[in-house]
Every structure is written in C-alpha cells, then in structure tokens.
Amino acid sequence: MTYDILVTGGAGYLGSTLVPQLLRAGHRVTVLDNFMFKQSSLNHVCHEPNFQVVKGDIRLESVVAPLLKKADIVIPLAALVGAPMCNADPIGAKTINHDAILMMLKLLSREQRVLMPTTNSAYGTGDENNFCTEESPLRPISIYAKEKVAVEAVLMEHGNAVSFRLATVFGMSPRMRLDLLVNDFCYRAVHDRFVVLFEGAFKRNYVHVRDVARVFEHGIQHFERMKGQIYNVGLSEANVSKRELCEHIQRQVPDFVCMDAPVGKDPDQRNYIVSNAKLESTGFKTAVSLDVGIAELIKGYTMIRNTRYGNV
Structure with missing residues (x-):
C-alpha cells in the first residue's frame, strides 16, 4: 500500500537517505526543510514525479498546516540534532525540537x-548495570535529550504513533555529518591518524543511517502492530x-592511534548498554554492521576533507 x-x-542527514527509499517503495513524498546548511542532498530525486519539496520553517503554522492536511503519514525529522548544537542555540532547540512538534501533533487528526x-x-547513564530497555528510567543529560523526552510523552498520547529511540547513527549520507561519534573517529583516523579519548570505557549503542531508514519503512509496513509503542533502534x-570503537577502526586503519586523556572528562556523560530485543521481536533486523559502516566511511573520507579555513 502506498501513502x-x-x-x-x-534534506538532512537521515532524511536524504530515507526519502529516496520511500520513493522507491512507491510512496508520494513531500519534504519540508529550511535548508539551513545550504545542502543540495535531494538533487538526485528531483526527477521523481512523486517527490515534492517545500522550503519553509516548521515553526510556522501557516506553512505546516496545509502540508499536514494532505498527509497520511508524518515523519518529523526536522530538529537541531545533538547536544552541542542545542547548547549553542537553546532557544532554537526549544522552538524547533519541542514547540513545533507539539503544534504539529495538535493539528493532526487521530487517523x-x-x-x-x-x-x-x-x-543517560543507565541503571547500576548500565543496561537499558524501553522500560528503563529516563535520565536525560543534554537539552537535546530532555526535549526529546518531553515530546515523546506527548507523542504517545496521540495513540496513532510510533517512537523510535535511535542509537548513535553513523555512515555515509548525501547530507553528511562529521560530528557523530563513529563518523568523527573515522574522519580522525583517515586524516589525523590519532584521537584523544575522554572516558574511553563509556559505552553506547550505534546504528547505521541506512538501517534507520529501513526501520521507518518497517514501521509503515507493520504500523497496526507497532503503533502506540516505543522501540529502541540499534x-x-x-x-x-x-576504546572498543577505536579497535574496530584500527583493524582497517592500522596506524590509527588512540590515546587516553590524562585529565578532563567528556561533557556528554552517556554510558549505557541498550537492548533492541523489542524491535527485533517485530521481525526487524539490522543489515549494516559496524565494520561495514567503518569501511564505507573510510572510502567516503577520501573524497571529504573539512578544510574550510585550511591552506592544504
């Protein structure tokens, strides 16, 4: 069935991977984006008759309301993503990540x-064993996480909704992000050959950007079974x-050196092990391993170098 x-x-990091996949599945897709990064990440789908694009701000009801009226399904990706970006613009984080989503949910019908x-x-840091399921207490540390927690609570009241709690995403995308942890470490391995670790024993879960795109399609296909639920995705x-992530990278970049910082700590104190069993019980399986994703990042970084203010 198409929607x-x-x-x-x-047009962002996730959307520029997801939108082509939705179009290939036969859906009619409208993208709303403000193109704040001046990205051209959807050039390759402009020939698709089922693709429409609107440049605008999701905080404006006059922009969002007409688009919502025509939608069977809404996938709200627009956000200031990550703790550093939200800390740099806390007002923008609240109005985009929180207020705009609540406005959208009020405008939607229950269908x-x-x-x-x-x-x-x-x-946050999980329980005493750092092990987390969807039922674990939430201890958000960053502004970004706190806004997402608040929005998720309202989202679940909508009823006809699914929340995907994403692990740290990695991998190549048409709108690339270098700041995500795996992407960042691989970039440093290719171009700098070293990284300094703060609290290298801290654990977290990861997921490839293409698997995230796949989980949204899985959610569309199995919506009646999954609606009203929260799922970890990793x-x-x-x-x-x-430290273990660095070891994975060293297998492919042998001269990559990881050093533990003698002083200081990571401002992002996340440290947890996440269970994805609930999502896997719906029949979803990830397709891209950490090592395969690292290999594609190494290839990608032969084409990408962040030298805006460099001479070489």
Missing part, C-alpha cells in the same frame, strides 16, 4: 500516523565503548 508522506527536515525519531541518549552487537 502520502510528509517528511520534515527531509493520521506519526513515526518519529527520538533518542536513546535519554537513558545494532545489538554494537554496544561498544569508545
């Missing part, structure tokens, strides 16, 4: 479906520490 799908922030990315960074074999 009219509105994807806000569809319209929502599949929304939230974050497993909400677990690679079950990739609950690894920063």
Whole structure:
C-alpha cells in the first residue's frame, strides 16, 4: 500500500537517505526543510514525479498546516540534532525540537500516523548495570535529550504513533555529518591518524543511517502492530565503548592511534548498554554492521576533507 508522506527536515542527514527509499517503495513524498546548511542532498530525486519539496520553517503554522492536511503519514525529522548544537542555540532547540512538534501533533487528526525519531541518549547513564530497555528510567543529560523526552510523552498520547529511540547513527549520507561519534573517529583516523579519548570505557549503542531508514519503512509496513509503542533502534552487537570503537577502526586503519586523556572528562556523560530485543521481536533486523559502516566511511573520507579555513 502506498501513502502520502510528509517528511520534515527531509534534506538532512537521515532524511536524504530515507526519502529516496520511500520513493522507491512507491510512496508520494513531500519534504519540508529550511535548508539551513545550504545542502543540495535531494538533487538526485528531483526527477521523481512523486517527490515534492517545500522550503519553509516548521515553526510556522501557516506553512505546516496545509502540508499536514494532505498527509497520511508524518515523519518529523526536522530538529537541531545533538547536544552541542542545542547548547549553542537553546532557544532554537526549544522552538524547533519541542514547540513545533507539539503544534504539529495538535493539528493532526487521530487517523493520521506519526513515526518519529527520538533518542536513546535519554537513558543517560543507565541503571547500576548500565543496561537499558524501553522500560528503563529516563535520565536525560543534554537539552537535546530532555526535549526529546518531553515530546515523546506527548507523542504517545496521540495513540496513532510510533517512537523510535535511535542509537548513535553513523555512515555515509548525501547530507553528511562529521560530528557523530563513529563518523568523527573515522574522519580522525583517515586524516589525523590519532584521537584523544575522554572516558574511553563509556559505552553506547550505534546504528547505521541506512538501517534507520529501513526501520521507518518497517514501521509503515507493520504500523497496526507497532503503533502506540516505543522501540529502541540499534545494532545489538554494537554496544561498544569508545576504546572498543577505536579497535574496530584500527583493524582497517592500522596506524590509527588512540590515546587516553590524562585529565578532563567528556561533557556528554552517556554510558549505557541498550537492548533492541523489542524491535527485533517485530521481525526487524539490522543489515549494516559496524565494520561495514567503518569501511564505507573510510572510502567516503577520501573524497571529504573539512578544510574550510585550511591552506592544504
């Protein structure tokens, strides 16, 4: 079955991977994005007759309301993503990540479906064993995680919705992000050959950007079974520490050096092991391993170098 799908922030890191996949599945897709990074990440789908794009701000009801009326499914990706970006613009984080989503939910009918990315960074440092399921207490540390927790609570009241608590995403995308942990470490391995670790034993879960796109399609296909629920989305074999992540990278970049910082600590104190069993029980299986994702990042970084202010 095909649907009219509105994807806000569809030109971003996740959206530029998801939107082509939705189009290939036969859906009619409208993207709303403000293109704040001047990205051209959806150039390759402009030939698709089922693709429409609107440049606008999700905080404006006059922009969002007409698009919502035509949508069977809404996938709200538009956000200031990550703790550093939200700390740099806390007002923007609140109005985009929180207020705009609540406005959208008020405008939706109960029949319209929502599949929304939230974050497993909400677990903070986990319990005494650092092990987390969807039932674990939430201890968000960053502004980003706190806003996502608040929105998720309202989202679940909508009823006709699914929340995907995403692990730390990695992998190549048409709108690339270098700041995500695996992407960052691989970039340093390729171009700097070293990284300094703060609290290298801290663990978190990871998931490839293509698997995240796949989980949204899985949620569309199995919506009646999954609605009203929260699901962790990650690679079950990739609950690894920063030190272990470096070891994975060293297998492919042998001269990559990891050093533990003698002083200081990571401002992001996340440290947890996440269970993805609930999602896997619905029939979803991740397809891209951590090592395969690292290999593609190494290839990608032969084409990408962040030298805006460099001479070489």
